[in-house]
Amino acid sequence: MKKYALAVLVLLSIALVAAQDLGMQQLRAELGKPIITKIGALGKGMAISTSDPLDFKIAKIGLVQVQVNFSGQILTKETGLLWLDDEKYQLRNASIQKSAVSADVYLNDSLVGSVNLALVQKNDTSIWVGKASINGKEYNLYILEGNRGFEKQEIKMKVRDFCDENDGNCTQIAKGIGNRFCEKVNDPSCREKIAEFCQENPSDARCVAVMKNYCANNTDDTRCRLMLRDVCKQNPGDTRCLNFCQDNPEACKIQIKQEVKERLKEKLQEMKENRGKMNGKR
Numbered sequence: 001m002k003k004y005a006l007a008v009l010v011l012l013s014i015a016l017v018a019a020q021d022l023g024m025q026q027l028r029a030e031l032g033k034p035i036i037t038k039i040g041a042l043g044k045g046m047a048i049s050t051s052d053p054l055d056f057k058i059a060k061i062g063l064v065q066v067q068v069n070f071s072g073q074i075l076t077k078e079t080g081l082l083w084l085d086d087e088k089y090q091l092r093n094a095s096i097q098k099s100a101v102s103a104d105v106y107l108n109d110s111l112v113g114s115v116n117l118a119l120v121q122k123n124d125t126s127i128w129v130g131k132a133s134i135n136g137k138e139y140n141l142y143i144l145e146g147n148r149g150f151e152k153q154e155i156k157m158k159v160r161d162f163c164d165e166n167d168g169n170c171t172q173i174a175k176g177i178g179n180r181f182c183e184k185v186n187d188p189s190c191r192e193k194i195a196e197f198c199q200e201n202p203s204d205a206r207c208v209a210v211m212k213n214y215c216a217n218n219t220d221d222t223r224c225r226l227m228l229r230d231v232c233k234q235n236p237g238d239t240r241c242l243n244f245c246q247d248n249p250e251a252c253k254i255q256i257k258q259e260v261k262e263r264l265k266e267k268l269q270e271m272k273e274n275r276g277k278m279n280g281k282r
Contacts (some may be wrong), residue, residue, distance in 0.1 A: 036154070037076070038065035039222045040096035041117055041128050045143035047084050050131075057084040059145055059243055061115075061128070063101050071230060079105075082115060084134065091115065095271060098220045102190045102271040116272045117141060121250035124233075127227065130268060150223050152199045155211060159197035162214040169209040170194055176206075216240035219247060 040063040049055035063080035078094035082105060089112070094103035105113040117130035126145035131138060150158070163170035165186055170185045177197045182190030198207035212231065215224030216239075225244065229251055232241035236252035245252035 028257070034066040034068045035157070036064050037067050037157075037218065038096060038218075039148065040064060040078070040094075040101045040220065041080075041119075041143065042146040042148060042222050043128060043143040044146070045128070045141065047139040047141050048133060050138040050140055057139075059132075059139075059141055059143060059190045061085055061091075061117075063094055063096065063103060065096060082132070084132075084139075089134070096220055097271075098243070100268060100271060101128075102268075105132065114272070115141070116268050117143065118268050119145070119248075121248050123250065126248075128232075131272075145222060145225075147226065148223065149226050150202075150211065152202055154223070155202050155207070156199035158196040158214050159198040159207065159210050162192045162210060163194055167210055167213055169206045169213070173206045173210075174199055212240055216243060219244045 012091040015041065020256045042062050042064075044058070047057045047059040061080065063078065064080050065076065067074055067076050072130055078096055080091035080094060080103060082089045082091055087107075090106045091103035092106055095101065096137045097118040100117065102116045104111055105115055113132060113134040113136075115132040116128065117128040120127050120129050127141035128141065128145060129264065130141050132141050133139075147187060147241070159170075170191070174182050174185055177193060182193050198210065201207060212227060215221070215227050218224045219228065225248070228241060228244045229248075231238060232244050232248075232252050236245050237239065241252065
C-alpha cells in the first residue's frame, strides 16, 4: 500500500471514532466530521516481540489531535488507532510532543497496554522507534513516518488562524487579492479572505511562506516536519529551521550528538513513568 493511501485510510478511520472517544457517540451525526488540527505519529512498520525476534506483527499507527464543534463549544482531544496485523486498538489519553508520542491502548473499551515512541532520523528517513506493551506482552516498534502534507482545507484553517499573529506575508496577500482587498489583517473578515485565497492558491509563494512560518513553531505536526524537511536540509541556518534542526539534526545534515539520543531516551522513559502513574490513579 502506498504511503499516501495508508495515511488516508488511517486518518479516515480515526475520524470515524474521534467523536466516540470524546464521549459523544450518540451525537456523531450532529457533530459531523472532526477536524484534524495536528498529526503526531502516522505510518506503517513492524512490532517485534522483545523475547522472540521471529514473533512479529505488521504495525500501523495514526495519532492525531482533533477538534469538534458542539453547541458553539470547541472540544479538543488527542486520539488515534493502532493496528497489529488485523487487530485494531484505540489510543486514548494520548500525548503529542516534539519528537515523542505516547498513549494508552484500549480494546473494546478495556485498557490493555500502552505505547511510547520517539522520532529518529536515519539519513532522509523519519522513523518512530519505541515500545508497546499489549496484554502483558512487550514489543519493539519501528514505524516509517507517513508522507502526508496539508490539504487545501487545512491550509485555509492554518492561514486564517496564523495571520492573526501579524505575519508580514499575510499583509502582502491582502494587498494582492484584487477586488477582495482588505486593509486590516487582524480583522476576522480580512483573514477569512486571505485564507480563502490560500486555499485556492496553495502554491502561491506568499501562502507557502505563511505556512512555513507557522510550521517553524509547530514541529510536533508531521505535516510541518514534511514541509520543513527539504527547506532545512538545504539551508539549516534558516531561522525557521531552528526548532526542526534541533529535534532532527540528521535531517539537517548536522552530526547527531550522543546527548540528543540520551534526551530522546529520557523523554520516552519520563512519558512511560507518567503514564504508569496516571493508570495507577484510575
